[in-house]
Amino acid sequence: MATRLCKFPKGITPCPKCGNSFQFNARSERCAEDCCEVWIECICGYGPTSFKPEHKVEDVWGSLDKGTLLLATEVWAEEIANNTPTPPTEDKK
């Protein structure tokens, strides 16, 4: 399994656990002969995609290049949107 530390100077969807939005570990793992899974995890270890394999990005080479990482960050944002509990509603005026 390959791991690479990625920095996002502009920030992406913050980690719901620690609030980090600038540094993430990009990981790639071979899941079949001609297919790899790519995903990102927070540096604190939080990774919503780690328990939803069907939501990882599939890439033939598992390369951690810009395009693949972009897809992985989209998956990350989507996962957090789906996993974060709805915040309490504000009092109505």
Ligand SMILES: [Zn+2]
């Ligand atoms: Zn985190």
